[in-house]
Structures are given as C-alpha cells and as structure tokens.
Amino acid sequence: MNRRRLLTGVAPLGVLLLVLGLGCKGGKGNGDDVMPCTPIAFAPSIGSPGAGDVYLLSPISSCDSVDISVLVTNLSGIFTVGFEINYPSSVIEYQSFSPGPLLQQGSPPIPPQFFVTNPSPGDIVASATLFRPDSSVSAVGSASLITFHFVKVASGVGTVDFNTGGSINNQIIDENGSVVAASFGPGHGGVVQVP
Amino acid sequence: MTTHRRLFQSVVGSTGFLIGLILLIWPSGILEASTVVRLAWDANLESDLAGYRIHFGTASRSYTLPVIDVGPVNGYSVPNLAANTTYYFVVTAYDRAGNESLPSNEVAVQPTVTTLTPTISQAVELGTGSVYILQSGSQTIQVNGSNFQSGATVGLGADISVGPTSLMDSGHLTASITVSSSALLGPRTLSVTNPDSGMASRPNTLTVVKTADINRDCKIDLFDLNLLARAWNTLSSDPAYIASADLDGDGDVGGADLDILVSYLGQRLAVCP
Numbered sequence: 438m439n440r441r442r443l444l445t446g447v448a449p450l451g452v453l454l455l456v457l458g459l460g461c462k463g464g465k466g467n468g469d470d471v472m473p474c475t476p477i478a479f480a481p482s483i484g485s486p487g488a489g490d491v492y493l494l495s496p497i498s499s500c501d502s503v504d505i506s507v508l509v510t511n512l513s514g515i516f517t518v519g520f521e522i523n524y525p526s527s528v529i530e531y532q533s534f535s536p537g538p539l540l541q542q543g544s545p546p547i548p549p550q551f552f553v554t555n556p557s558p559g560d561i562v563a564s565a566t567l568f569r570p571d572s573s574v575s576a577v578g579s580a581s582l583i584t585f586h587f588v589k590v591a592s593g594v595g596t597v598d599f600n601t602g603g604s605i606n607n608q609i610i611d612e613n614g615s616v617v618a619a620s621f622g623p624g625h626g627g628v629v630q631v632p
Numbered sequence: 633m634t635t636h637r638r639l640f641q642s643v644v645g646s647t648g649f650l651i652g653l654i655l656l657i658w659p660s661g662i663l664e665a666s667t668v669v670r671l672a673w674d675a676n677l678e679s680d681l682a683g684y685r686i687h688f689g690t691a692s693r694s695y696t697l698p699v700i701d702v703g704p705v706n707g708y709s710v711p712n713l714a715a716n717t718t719y720y721f722v723v724t725a726y727d728r729a730g731n732e733s734l735p736s737n738e739v740a741v742q743p744t745v746t747t748l749t750p751t752i753s754q755a756v757e758l759g760t761g762s763v764y765i766l767q768s769g770s771q772t773i774q775v776n777g778s779n780f781q782s783g784a785t786v787g788l789g790a791d792i793s794v795g796p797t798s799l800m801d802s803g804h805l806t807a808s809i810t811v812s813s814s815a816l817l818g819p820r821t822l823s824v825t826n827p828d829s830g831m832a833s834r835p836n837t838l839t840v841v842k843t844a845d846i847n848r849d850c851k852i853d854l855f856d857l858n859l860l861a862r863a864w865n866t867l868s869s870d871p872a873y874i875a876s877a878d879l880d881g882d883g884d885v886g887g888a889d890l891d892i893l894v895s896y897l898g899q900r901l902a903v904c905p
Binding site for chain 1: 854855859861862864894897898
C-alpha cells in the first residue's frame with residue numbers, strides 16, 4: 438500500500454520536471470546552452486604608457502570575474518616593488534593573485550617572493566622582491582608584475598587605482614637600495630564596470 | 633568557579649515527620665570574603681505545618697546565631713557567611729499551634745573562597761598578530777587564556793616593562809609593553825598574576841627580535857625589505873651580511889628574518905629605534 442501511494446505521488450513530480458526541463462532548453466535543444474551575459478569591463482586610464490610607467494590593465498574578464506594586472510613599461514633596476522591598490526568593494530571582491538613573469542625572468546635561483554594582504558575590503562597591499570645574489574630585472578616593453586583576481590559582487594561602476602597615501606609607498610627599488618624612477622600615476626588605474 | 637558540596641542526611645523529628653537536610657555550598661564571588669550557603673530539606677507532609685526555622689552557629693550543637701524563620705518552604709540560601717569559618721546548621725519544623733520539632737541532623741560546612749588559576753593559551757603583538765616583539769619597541773600585546781581578572785599583571789622579563797593590563801573579558805587581556813634596546817633576543821616566558829595571587833606562566837609565548845626597521849627610519853617599509861633581500865642567505869662572516877637584517881640574531885639572514893619583517897611591513901613605529 439505504501440509503495441503504491443509513493444508511486445502515485447512521484448508521477449506528477451516527473452511531469453513537472455519534464456516541463457521545467459523543456460522550458461530551459463535553447464534552440465539547439467542539446468542542453469549545453471548558456472545564458473548570454475555581458476562581461477565585466479575594465480577601461481584603463483592610461484592611453485599609451487611611457488617608460489617607467491606602472492599601470493593597471495585587464496587581460497581577461499568574464500561575466501562573474503575580472504583579472505587586473507600591474508604592468509611595468511620599459512624600466513630597469515627592478516629588485517623590490519611595493520604598492521597599494523584601492524578597488525570598489527561594492528562591485529568587486531578580491532580573491533587571489535598570481536605572480537607575473539617580470540620578476541621571474543631567467544628563472545632566478547631564488548624565486549621572488551610576493552606578499553599580498555587585503556587588510557580591508559577595497560584595499561590591497563602588495564610587495565615583492567628578488568633576493569641576492571640575483572640581480573635586478575628590466576621590463577622591456579610592458580611586462581606583467583602581478584595579476585589580481587576579482588569576482589563580481591554587484592552591478593556598478595568604480596575606480597581601481599594606486600593609493601598614494603597608503604601604508605606602503607608605491608615604489609620600485611633596485612639591488613643597490615636606490616629608488617628607481619617609476620611612475621604609479623595619477624591616472625594609471627582604470628574604471629571597472631560590472632553589468 | 634562554583635563549588636558544590638552536597639550532604640544529605642535524614643532524621644526523624646520529635647513530631648514524627650522526616651526532615652532531610654541537604655547542603656549546597658558555593659562561594660558568592662571569587663574576591664568576596666562572604667559566601668552563601670544553600671540549604672534544602674524534605675517537605676514535611678503534616679497538614680498543620682506552618683513553616684521551618686534554621687538554627688545555626690559556629691560551634692557544633694551551639695546555634696547561637698539569629699534563628700531564621702523561612703516559612704513553609706523547602707530550601708533557603710543563608711547569606712553573608714564568612715569564608716573559612718565552619719558553620720553548623722539544623723532545621724526545625726513548627727505547626728500552627730507553635731509546636732516545634734526537634735532539630736534535624738546537623739550539617740557542617742566551611743565555605744572557602746576558591747582561587748581560580750588563570751591559564752595562558754597564546755599571546756600576540758596586537759598590531760601584527762605575530763609572536764614577535766621588537767627591541768626598542770613600544771607595542772601592545774594581547775594575551776589569550778582563561779580566568780584573567782581585572783588588575784592582573786603581566787611579566788615578560790626584566791628588560792621588558794609592561795604597563796597596566798586592560799581586561800577585555802576573562803579570556804583576553806591587553807597590555808602595552810616597552811622592550812629595551814638591549815633586551816635579550818629569543819623566546820620569552822609570559823606570566824599573568826591575578827589580584828588574588830592566582831598565577832600562570834607559559835614559556836616561548838613571545839619572541840624578542842631586533843627591530844624590523846632595519847634602516848632606522850621609523851618605518852618598516854620597502855627599504856627594509858630591500859635591505860634584507862640584499863643580505864639574503866648571508867652568514868655573519870660574509871661581507872654582504874647586514875647584522876641589522878638578521879632580525880632573530882641567529883647569525884644568518886634567511887626565511888625566519890623575512891617572516892618577521894613581513895609581519896611588520898607597512899607599520900610606522902610609535903617609538904623610533
């Protein structure tokens with residue numbers, strides 16, 4: 438008796454699932470379709486970076502995430518780097534970072550170390566350094582130092598840029614302890630637009 | 633915090649009803665000299681019962697303290713007793729006609745004030761969350777544990793002065809510390825002493841290291857990281873060795889020193905080294 442009652446209860450549910458399934462299918466009817474969406478856009482502020490410029494660029498984005506890289510253009514004497522970035526935490530959230538190829542040129546025997554903290558929403562503090570006996574590296578053209586991975590929080594628009602008044606100075610220092618003539622802006626960030 | 637001691641005995645009162653006297657004791661407070669004793673007894677089932685009286689004193693069978701008429705209840709808390717004094721209690725029942733039973737069994741108790749021993753589970757430098765405290769530094773530490781009391785004192789050794797503590801709750805306290813420039817490098821035993829003399833200590837709780845402000849500009853920043861990186865993997869015998877970058881003072885500049893510096897990176901020092 439119990440089994441029969443269960444079966445009669447399942448049948449209408451099956452019909453319901455079938456109806457819902459048909460409703461989700463697209464034109465091809467193979468079930469692999471995805472809903473169209475608009476990717477997150479990042480519009481860099483800098484037009485054509487000059488020698489020594491450190492700036493932000495987005496190499497890739499999707500509807501739900503955006504990568505923002507820190508690039509350095511035509512600069513030598515890069516040994517220790519530090520900067521702070523502000524981002525609109527109401528629209529994107531910091532997830533992680535990936536070291537770029539700039540400090541890893543020539544596969545130094547002692548791998549460069551990256552130190553990234555997200556002390557509060559909207560704030561990233563990053564530093565990186567090579568180690569003796571490795572020498573400073575040079576950016577020829579534009580080379581990526583590091584890439585930050587963000588995910589969507591909500592629709593909106595906001596600025597991502599270097600923070601000049603942060604806990605750590607935006608600087609590049611060479612292997613002799615001298616500050617290298619790098620420019621972090623103003624105007625080296627960009628605007629992120631989350632649809 | 634609360635100690636309970638339970639004693640139960642029964643006697644037959646002169647009026648024939650059964651009185652069982654139960655004693656529940658606990659200190660009313662850690663720092664208070666007075667205590668509360670909770671008495672309980674079996675109910676008398678006679679129809680003309682009017683109430684109960686508690687007789688007590690500080691000598692057996694000599695109940696010289698004022699009698700407490702508690703009415704028709706089966707328990708009562710006797711307040712304001714002195715700690716470390718033995719009290720003797722009996723209970724009697726009385727009826728509406730004023731007849732009073734013989735006393736119950738006598739129970740004796742000596743309330744004691746319990747000293748709760750603090751424990752230390754961890755301590756950190758509050759600004760960095762690390763276990764490193766810097767020579768020549770004025771920093772704030774947080775100690776985690778249990779049974780801390782307001783007014784507790786913290787010790788870290790003769791060359792580290794510790795200010796008054798601030799009690800966040802019984803498991804957390806903070807204190808400002810000043811580490812002398814000549815403080816011995818290495819791990820320290822941290823002690824906490826409560827006002828009631830309860831004390832705890834824990835070795836290797838915090839570690840004194842050289843100031844992470846390697847270039848002594850009152851900031852721990854990229855220049856300090858750069859100096860350490862330039863002295864990387866050097867021994868004290870190497871020309872490139874930078875003694876001030878050897879933060880743990882172990883004779884080489886390496887990963888432990890980098891860990892210390894990174895934990896302080898971006899900090900501005902309250903006191904310049």
